[in-house]
Amino acid sequence: MTPDGTQPMPKARLPSGGGAVAPPKGPAPAAKPPAPGAKRTTTSPEVQRAIKGVSATSFALIAEVEKAIIGKRNVLEHVLLSVLADGHILFEDFPGTAKSLMVMTFADALGCKYRRIQFTPDLLPSDITGTYIYDEKDNEFKFRPGPIFANIILADEINRAPPKTQASMLEAMQERQVSIEGVTHRLPKPFLVMATQNPIEQEGTYPLPEAQVDRFMQKMSMGYPSREDEREILIRRMMRGKDQVDVNTVTSPEKIIAMQQVVEKVHMDPALLTYIVEIVYRTREDPRVVVGASPRGSLALFKLARARAVLQGRDYITPDDVKAISMPALAHRIILKPEPRIRGVLAQDIVNKILAEVPVPAV
Numbered sequence: 001m002t003p004d005g006t007q008p009m010p011k012a013r014l015p016s017g018g019g020a021v022a023p024p025k026g027p028a029p030a031a032k033p034p035a036p037g038a039k040r041t042t043t044s045p046e047v048q049r050a051i052k053g054v055s056a057t058s059f060a061l062i063a064e065v066e067k068a069i070i071g072k073r074n075v076l077e078h079v080l081l082s083v084l085a086d087g088h089i090l091f092e093d094f095p096g097t098a099k100s101l102m103v104m105t106f107a108d109a110l111g112c113k114y115r116r117i118q119f120t121p122d123l124l125p126s127d128i129t130g131t132y133i134y135d136e137k138d139n140e141f142k143f144r145p146g147p148i149f150a151n152i153i154l155a156d157e158i159n160r161a162p163p164k165t166q167a168s169m170l171e172a173m174q175e176r177q178v179s180i181e182g183v184t185h186r187l188p189k190p191f192l193v194m195a196t197q198n199p200i201e202q203e204g205t206y207p208l209p210e211a212q213v214d215r216f217m218q219k220m221s222m223g224y225p226s227r228e229d230e231r232e233i234l235i236r237r238m239m240r241g242k243d244q245v246d247v248n249t250v251t252s253p254e255k256i257i258a259m260q261q262v263v264e265k266v267h268m269d270p271a272l273l274t275y276i277v278e279i280v281y282r283t284r285e286d287p288r289v290v291v292g293a294s295p296r297g298s299l300a301l302f303k304l305a306r307a308r309a310v311l312q313g314r315d316y317i318t319p320d321d322v323k324a325i326s327m328p329a330l331a332h333r334i335i336l337k338p339e340p341r342i343r344g345v346l347a348q349d350i351v352n353k354i355l356a357e358v359p360v361p362a363v
Helices: 045-065 073-085 099-110 163-167 170-175 227-240 253-263 270-285 295-311 319-333 338-342 347-357
Strands: 088-092 114-118 130-135 140-145 152-156 177-180 183-186 192-197 216-220 289-291
Touching: 045 073, 045 099, 045 253, 045 295, 073 088, 073 099, 073 192, 073 216, 073 253, 073 295, 073 319, 099 114, 099 152, 099 192, 130 177, 140 183, 170 177, 216 295, 216 319, 253 295, 270 289, 270 295, 270 319, 270 347, 295 319, 319 347
Parallel strands: 088 192, 088 216, 114 152, 152 192
Antiparallel strands: 130 140, 177 183
8 A cells, every 4th residue: 555545556577588568468457546545637738838838927027027116026926916816906005116107017018908097086987987978970979988998907096086986996896897878898808907095195085895895806015115125226217217117018918818717727625625715714703803704705815826826837726825815815805893903903913813723734
């Protein structure tokens, strides 16, 4: 018996002359199903080659974006995970930390159509989705698409618009479509919203409703660069002689869709599915939490973990993949009760406690 629980194959005995062993006569025996615990091939060689190709393309994308964004490799990787997993990102950070520059640079490297929407108190839903305009020449109303009809959307300072305008993004972010005058218009693929909000400017802001926050697959912050990185920013700006950073286009919308389809082929052990559900369920059972992560949180862990495996060139998921993306995928979905929030308890503390307590499956 081998360590994995399977019976060892009998060794063929060579004849004394050293010649080849003659094949047994009669029909070949039927192949037996692998015993429980036996190692099985999860994906085909073609899929494994496709995963390696997506991994190489992903790192080429990151290398292009790093021409403009210095010292934020972890953030760039998480952004790319959202691209592969087809999910939206919310950045909550201080002004001037290159959030908009990063989004624009990613759009250029991805080869996608990019639009920036500046959210202000006087912004109307039709300013985002578009509206019907009367055409006197043809004597009919024609639809004029808004800036939402693009591949990469930068929703800048999204919490500065009133709730009515914020609500215009809900259908677009979830169903990838907008309904105007009873007519449904599909959005282009891929479609990714990267929104920013400023945590220190509270004047004239409208908090995002929970339903919209839950539609963001990840919530992150850029943070200030280190002294060395900030000095490198100045050196590169001096050497370029201009503000704009030139990047090469690595992919196209069609190639991104193909890359997302490769992510769908990654194998996940059933024990890891149980692990994900247990993590999400404990966010709802914690006594300090009034609202835990929704099923969208489970789907976010599932999709981001597969994307992380592909980024690292693997066709299978490990518990470390789930742990690495749990904080940006779950913390923003947790709403604390007033008492623990006053005591300084953070949603991040809840996630860390759960990750430390949930048993890690052996896969």
